[in-house]
Amino acid sequence: MKRSFLFGVLFALSGCGSDTSNNANNFIYNNVNNDQAIVPVPDCAISSELIEQAINDTGDTPKILFEKEGMKISDGQSAFFDFVVPPNTKSLTIMVSGKDSEQYNVGSWRNGDRKDLVPNNFELHPAGICSDCPNRIRFTSGVGLAFAPINQDVEIKAGCHTASISARTAGIKVLASEADIIVYAHRFTETPTAKLALNFHFSGADGLNAESAKTSTSFQNDIKKLKAVLSQAKIEIDQTDYIDIDSSFQIIEGGEPDLMKMYRTAKATGPLGDETIRGINVFFVDEILTEDGVPFVGISGGNPGPIIGGTAQSGVAVAMKKSDQIPASRGVVLAHEIGHYLGLFHTSEIPILRLHDQISDTNDFDESLLLHWSTGVQDSPGETLTPNQIKVIRNNPWLRY
Ligand SMILES: [Zn+2]
Numbered sequence: 001m002k003r004s005f006l007f008g009v010l011f012a013l014s015g016c017g018s019d020t021s022n023n024a025n026n027f028i029y030n031n032v033n034n035d036q037a038i039v040p041v042p043d044c045a046i047s048s049e050l051i052e053q054a055i056n057d058t059g060d061t062p063k064i065l066f067e068k069e070g071m072k073i074s075d076g077q078s079a080f081f082d083f084v085v086p087p088n089t090k091s092l093t094i095m096v097s098g099k100d101s102e103q104y105n106v107g108s109w110r111n112g113d114r115k116d117l118v119p120n121n122f123e124l125h126p127a128g129i130c131s132d133c134p135n136r137i138r139f140t141s142g143v144g145l146a147f148a149p150i151n152q153d154v155e156i157k158a159g160c161h162t163a164s165i166s167a168r169t170a171g172i173k174v175l176a177s178e179a180d181i182i183v184y185a186h187r188f189t190e191t192p193t194a195k196l197a198l199n200f201h202f203s204g205a206d207g208l209n210a211e212s213a214k215t216s217t218s219f220q221n222d223i224k225k226l227k228a229v230l231s232q233a234k235i236e237i238d239q240t241d242y243i244d245i246d247s248s249f250q251i252i253e254g255g256e257p258d259l260m261k262m263y264r265t266a267k268a269t270g271p272l273g274d275e276t277i278r279g280i281n282v283f284f285v286d287e288i289l290t291e292d293g294v295p296f297v298g299i300s301g302g303n304p305g306p307i308i309g310g311t312a313q314s315g316v317a318v319a320m321k322k323s324d325q326i327p328a329s330r331g332v333v334l335a336h337e338i339g340h341y342l343g344l345f346h347t348s349e350i351p352i353l354r355l356h357d358q359i360s361d362t363n364d365f366d367e368s369l370l371l372h373w374s375t376g377v378q379d380s381p382g383e384t385l386t387p388n389q390i391k392v393i394r395n396n397p398w399l400r401y
Contacts, residue, residue: 095143245283
């Protein structure tokens, strides 16, 4: 009973623009088993010759640094593994994929200077977030991503990194499980303008399909608004695809399982997928409801979302149905969700959670910010991205230079 309730809250927190403060009063703080002996992070096991070889790679080509299928997880955590990070690495993504019924992320992560990005045996905030980790992470169902740098204070150090992965259900460590790991180093030469592709998926919500949306004035105004908001970060949407999906997705009423089913209908786009159809998958539905009927104006598959399409969390969804709950511009809601998908957390969560982001130039409870929790349910939603937020999202592998 406790577990399913907490899961409900966790799901609620990954959605946007719904006041869950009443539920939040009932938080259960489930954490690691403190009786368990903590295995310290070992020294790097990679030979100094191999490290030197990797360090000499000074190019700007992205690369996969580590890949493993079926990594065993016992008592919530896997064995430690090493990978060598080359110079010129702008961002690192660790993607952990497993079962829909479990939540994943790293269990620890040590930088190239052997300082912790994610400390071993960290405490998990009830929102499924390691809020005190130098590099914040959030556990998400089916697929979880750790992304660095997630704030202005983190610097990726070239050299040997050591990490482990972790599986949880409702915040509690899973006794026995396994998951797949990919570590991706994003390297590029930055230009002033970054490009982003988007794939728009239509369920028939608001009477729109792939054909009619191209000429719908209200939909195209939403896209104009989205472009205007992203232009603050000099991000240009250079490619859009319009795709029809099954009308059964018009109303998401079963919560996360229904969302996962919908996200999986998309093709394997993205940095790890098909380059020719590269684009973050965006789904337009009428309503997004938890299984308890709590509505959301939008939701993202993570902070950030997966770097390949077609997984359980590969997309963002936006509710099209107008209501008192949803007075805001859908273009702003869309920009907010894409902000999450590219790596941003809410600048401030609902007050009861006492949780703010790690970005130093975002004021607490500032409603003029795009990533404030209530964007989408205010009459005049915030649209501002700050310089330090822009730094984070421009390093995301979905952006092209
Ligand atoms: Zn949000």
